[in-house]
Amino acid sequence: MKMPDTRDLRAIGIDFGGTSVKIGALSDILTDGGAEPIVLETAAYGSVDDLIGAIAGSVTDISRRHQKMIAVGCGVPGLVDFERGYVHTLTNVPGWDGIALREILEQETGLPVIVDNDANCMAYAEWRHGAALGCSNVVALTLGTGIGGGLIIDGKLYRGASFAAGEIGQMSIDYQGRTGPYGLPGILEGYMGNRQISELAAARLHDRPEPSGGWTPRAVAELAVQGDPVACHIWAEVADWLGSLLASTAWLLNPDAFVIGGGVANAADLLFKPLEEKIRGSVSSVISDGLRILPAHFGDEAGIVGSAAQAIDTVLAGAHQEPGN
């Protein structure tokens, strides 16, 4: 797909989360002082149809406030058939199995729609408008409840043979480790999801005063910043696990850049400094010399930016297929 020369922003992005859906105009987010996204609480809607109706209404509302919108993107936390815009299943969102989301949204909004996995949208956002602007080969990952990833290969989002590529959290760092949900031992998510880090902290930091919200990656980071050796050690371990996997990924894909976002990435220097040392100390200089290891530019808004940017690039490249084709 050839990228349009100009960065046209006439698109709306929809970001599905576990508990809410955010809808916003790409131009609003990329422009200082633009309107905030509309937030719909999932629990407030009795059915999938009701929620989709409310989303379509929000798209119409946003369209009215802007110059003519020409595309809508939708990022969802789960497995998607990108070509058909069909949602196989959404992690943590009950009732969302087998939904022809693109078709429904196109009928309700009258606009061309693309639907993709949220980690792919995050990778796209960072590549087209964020930290990895100008790079051709990018491995983007989000560290949160789970660990998601998206790949830009030779200047194009790579989705794999059945749209399931980029599942970095399911890759193994120890062939003898604990067996993961799909049968593979030692998967990264089993070490450094938010819950795993919190449990590790609760076990190892039990003699420190427990933070008001309980032990979270952020609480461990705060303690580590104050110099607590146990908290620092937890972050060093996280960097070692993640660094091992990303070094392997660098040997396989020789990317221009890793882009790392999500909650755990907020530990900033605590994570990035040892992580960078680990990766660079584990690959050939041929791979390391041109490699950039970057914190994500976008936070919560990555889903809207990435889905909207994908939608508009797809439409402008003439690559959008009519529903049913």
Add this chain to the structure above:
Amino acid sequence: MKMPDTRDLRAIGIDFGGTSVKIGALSDILTDGGAEPIVLETAAYGSVDDLIGAIAGSVTDISRRHQKMIAVGCGVPGLVDFERGYVHTLTNVPGWDGIALREILEQETGLPVIVDNDANCMAYAEWRHGAALGCSNVVALTLGTGIGGGLIIDGKLYRGASFAAGEIGQMSIDYQGRTGPYGLPGILEGYMGNRQISELAAARLHDRPEPSGGWTPRAVAELAVQGDPVACHIWAEVADWLGSLLASTAWLLNPDAFVIGGGVANAADLLFKPLEEKIRGSVSSVISDGLRILPAHFGDEAGIVGSAAQAIDTVLAGAHQEPGN
């Protein structure tokens, strides 16, 4: 790069090995009854220049016996700048550091030349003329002295940001394993290169009569075929190591096919059956359902086929650059 519609075979391939160089016409290898490749023993030539001169002479000899040749490909066991056709360094071939191989060969033969890593050539051979014909996303690997790999992504050989992608043998299967040559612990090559398997066999099979050539992966395979439980266990371990890494790779790249070649792969069913079980038992059905796990079609001739096929596709697509550009 758009693939030509017809499979034009008017190219010559050069395959650099550790001790010999083989030169052959693509049409001879792909046609029953074609001429055997010319083999030059590296040790018989006093200098790199002498060897290159002999290679160019062989190219001319082969050209005379065929319809007009239009391209020459060259696969080398080491790190290459594909764009410039420049050999950084060859593993196990002394004196081959910093050689502008493409430029020299183009001057000597008068034909357009491409130079690439041998694992990339193997992947290309299997994709264009071998086991993975018709696939768009392929992970190819060769199991031998070391473990090399090449990637076909979205119908194109993927070389990475600095032409170093596909180094599957340098990827880790255990973040706490023994440190590899580039600093990464637990790399696959440290477990299952030919030497490692031979050492494992010598240690575990010391009470069996030693084969005349000493313990080799092939000797272990022969013993395992006879039902020797220790030899079988060694192959099960190999399948577990490799399967763990390939399952991780499947989660990352969601390929259409893995293609596995090289000496260790000759163990055939002993390796492929448990390997296939391990991979399919470690990934989502979305990834597993369409995934093929294939033995390589080509053996020793992969280097000639892959380099020649790359050369002719590059020339016919008009993507070959004049030397010095």
